[in-house]
Amino acid sequence: MTIGINPATSRVYIAGDGVEVVDQKTNAILTTISVGGGSLSDIAVDPVRRLAYVFDDSNTVTPGLYVIDLNSNTIVNSLATGAGYPPPKLALNPATNRLYVGLPDGVHVYDASTLSQLALVPYTYSQLAKINVNPVTNRIYVLYNLFPGFMQVIDGKTNTTITTVGGLAELADGMDIDLFRDLIYVSGELGQVSVVNGATNALVTTINNLPGQPEGVSVDAANQKVYVANFALNQVNIINEKTNTLTSATVPVGPGPVNTAIDAVHGLLYVGNSDENSNYVPNGTSVSVIRVH
Numbered sequence: 001m002t003i004g005i006n007p008a009t010s011r012v013y014i015a016g017d018g019v020e021v022v023d024q025k026t027n028a029i030l031t032t033i034s035v036g037g038g039s040l041s042d043i044a045v046d047p048v049r050r051l052a053y054v055f056d057d058s059n060t061v062t063p064g065l066y067v068i069d070l071n072s073n074t075i076v077n078s079l080a081t082g083a084g085y086p087p088p089k090l091a092l093n094p095a096t097n098r099l100y101v102g103l104p105d106g107v108h109v110y111d112a113s114t115l116s117q118l119a120l121v122p123y124t125y126s127q128l129a130k131i132n133v134n135p136v137t138n139r140i141y142v143l144y145n146l147f148p149g150f151m152q153v154i155d156g157k158t159n160t161t162i163t164t165v166g167g168l169a170e171l172a173d174g175m176d177i178d179l180f181r182d183l184i185y186v187s188g189e190l191g192q193v194s195v196v197n198g199a200t201n202a203l204v205t206t207i208n209n210l211p212g213q214p215e216g217v218s219v220d221a222a223n224q225k226v227y228v229a230n231f232a233l234n235q236v237n238i239i240n241e242k243t244n245t246l247t248s249a250t251v252p253v254g255p256g257p258v259n260t261a262i263d264a265v266h267g268l269l270y271v272g273n274s275d276e277n278s279n280y281v282p283n284g285t286s287v288s289v290i291r292v293h
Helices: none
Strands: 002-006 011-015 019-023 028-033 040-046 051-056 064-069 074-080 089-093 098-103 106-111 117-121 128-134 139-144 149-155 160-168 172-178 183-188 192-197 202-207 214-220 225-230 235-240 245-252 257-263 268-273 287-291
Touching: 002 257, 002 268, 011 040, 040 089, 051 089, 089 128, 098 128, 128 172, 139 172, 149 172, 149 183, 160 192, 160 202, 172 225, 172 257, 183 214, 192 214, 214 268, 225 257, 235 257
Parallel strands: 002 040, 172 214, 214 257
Antiparallel strands: 002 011, 011 019, 019 028, 040 051, 051 064, 064 074, 089 098, 098 106, 106 117, 128 139, 139 149, 149 160, 172 183, 183 192, 192 202, 214 225, 225 235, 235 245, 257 268, 268 287
């Protein structure tokens, strides 16, 4: 499952076998939106236009992209794309209204309003793990699950690859950005978290010897903390961003945590487990909610 948040409306969107709309204040499920064949690989939420983009990678329908109006919780547009392995990943830049979709042949760039394709940026490696966007710098980061990890940096203005950054956390699989400081945090399954300077595209440091199996990453830039889901230990580890060191604090969560999403406005961290195609109420067996400030 993957998780999207709209802090402006206090809604959380959990994409798995459908999209569950959750009230942040009560953690109650308000409704469930059926999408495609019910095998959703990723979600991206536009809090300004109140739209959600989800990718259905089901075998029962033609794989494709769906747009949900979050005012009415209804599907308002769709695009058949075909899919493949790994499951497609999404990232949205609400500042430019551009949607980035990782498909087998590269990163497809769409006008988020019309789903018209604007460009195709070829991959520099294989084994796509995640796509993320820095809307401040208009840079797109494509992470590859390799040994060691690699990251492709794309210029959002020209839709061309600027550079690649290698030597990152081994079997890289999680990524988030500190938009205040232009730092990218990359987790790897073998117990590392790398820090990349977004201004110079240089590796700053790699934090080694994290226990268990690090997965999803979320940055709380205001409080300079980085939260890392630990699949093997069923917990969240915390990194001090000021010193780039692992703290002793841990937070227990549900089984096999993989994906994370943070609402920095309300100080809430959402952690979803590895049951990719099932949805459950927050604080239940699949999603844990942690107050971080």
